[in-house]
Amino acid sequence: MDAWVSAILSGVLLGLAYGLAAIGLNLIWGVMKVINLSHGAFIALGMFAAYFVFHSFGISPFVSVILILALGVVVGMLAYFVALHRVISAPELSTLLSTYSLSLIIIGLGTFVFTTNPRAIDVGLGSIKLFGAYIPASKVLTGLYSLIFTAALYVFLFKTWTGKAIRAVSMNMTAAQFMGVNTTFILSLSFGIGIALAMVAGALIASVFPFTILSGGIYELKSFVICVLGGLGSPLGALAGGLLLGLLENVLTLKMPVGYVPFIEFLILVVILLVKPSGLLGKE
C-alpha cells in the first residue's frame, strides 16, 4: 500500500518537473515554430549550474533556482541571436540543424570541462511523511517549485503586456507587428524563457537524481513525449502530459524493470502519433 502511495506521489511530483521542462519546449514551438533540439543540453546546464552553486557557495538549489532562471533567460536570449535569428524565417530544417548544433557544442564542451562522471546534489533535507509514505523533501520541493513556476508563467502570459505580446506573436506575427510589438525582442525573450524553464527544471531534478552532462537527453525525450501527449502549442496540455508521464514511470516500475520504462514511453509516443497526432488535449 505504502509503495503505491509513494509511487503515485513521486509520479505527480516528478511529473510536474517534467511538465515544466516540456512547457519550455512548448513555448518555443508555439511562439517561434522551432523544435528546440538543444533543450536537453540546457536541462543539463541547469543541473550543473545548481551543482556548482551548491558546492562552491553552499547555496541550495531551491534558492539558486531563481538565479538560474535569470541566467537562463539571458543565456537563451543570447543563444537566440547567435543561433536562430538569421534562420528564423528559413524552412524548419534550418532551425532544427541550428538548435542541434547548439546542443552538440554545449554537450561537447560540457564533456570536456565536467567529464561524464556522475554527480549528485545532496540537499540533506530528509524525508516528509505524506499519506503514510516517506517522500524525500527535495522531491516534494521539486514538485512544488515546478507548480509555482508554471503558475507564474501563466500569470506572466495572461496578465502582463509583454506576456500578451508573446501570445499575440504566437498567433499572428505580422498582426502583432502592426500593434507595435517588437517581434525580434519577443522572439528572443520567448527563447530565453523556454531555455530558462529547461534550466530550472534541470536544477530541480538535479536535487532528486544523480546526473551527468549527458543526462539532459533523457529529459529532452521526455519533454517531446509530453508535448505529443498534451499537444504541441498547448501549455496546459504539457503540464497534464507531464503528470501522466511521471505517474506512468513511477507506478509501472512497481511491476516491471526500470529498463522497460523508456520502451513504454515511446510506445505511447508512437501510438499517439498514429491515433491522435494533435495530442490528447490538442486541437483539431
Next chain:
Amino acid sequence: MADVILQVEKLSTGYGEVQILWEVSIQAKRGQLTTIIGSNGSGKTTLLRAITGIIPAWSGRIIFNGEDITNVPAYKRADMGLIMVPEGRMLFPEMTVYENLEMGAYNKRARQKIKESLEFVLHLFPRLKERLNQKAGTMSGGEQQMVALGRGLMGCPELLILDEPSLGLAPKLVLDVFDVVKKLREEGITMLLVEQNVHLSLMLTDWAYVMAEGRVVMEGSGEELEKSDEVRKAYLGI
C-alpha cells in the same frame, strides 16, 4: 487647407528581384478619407506593406507627421500612430475579443487612453459588448471585421489604414462596414482606405488614387473619378 499627415514620395519597392512599385507618390490629409483603388495585382497591398514597414523601401521616402519614417522599423510606426487594419482581419484567434482590443492599445501612446478608447469602440460597435469574453476565432466574418476595426481604433490612430475591409463579406455586411467608415470620417478620424468596392469607396472618399501595374495612373476627388470614363470602364463595369 488641411495639412498632410502621410506623404509617400517616389516610392519603389518589390520582393526579391521583382519590382512591384514604380515611383509611387501619394498623400493623405488630416481629417480626410483617402482611397486607393485598383485591380488585383496593381500594387495596393505592396504599397501598404511598405507604408507600414513590413517590407523595406528600395528608393523614395515615406514621411509621416513631418518625420521621415522610411527606415523606421514597423513596430515603431505603430507607436507614432500609424495603425493598420490588415486585409483578412488577422485577429488573434485564441484571444478573447477583449484581449484583441487590448492588444490594439499595445503601442505606447494608446496605453494611457485605453479606457476612453474602449468606451469609444463599444459605443461604435455595441454588439461587441456582450462578446467581450468570446474567443475571436469563434466569431463570424462580419463580427471579426468589427473586432479588427475596433482593435485598430484602440491604437489611437493618427492615420488609420484599412486594407480591403469589405473583402469576403456578405453584401449586407459590406454596407455595414462602409457605414462604419462613414461614421469614423464624421468623427474626424484620418483614414487611408484600400478597396475593391470602387463604387462605395468613391461615394465616401475625399480624394482617391487609381493604381495599375505598380503606378499611380490617376487621381482626383471621388466625384471626379466616378464620372471619369476610364474608371467607369475599368472598375465599375458600366
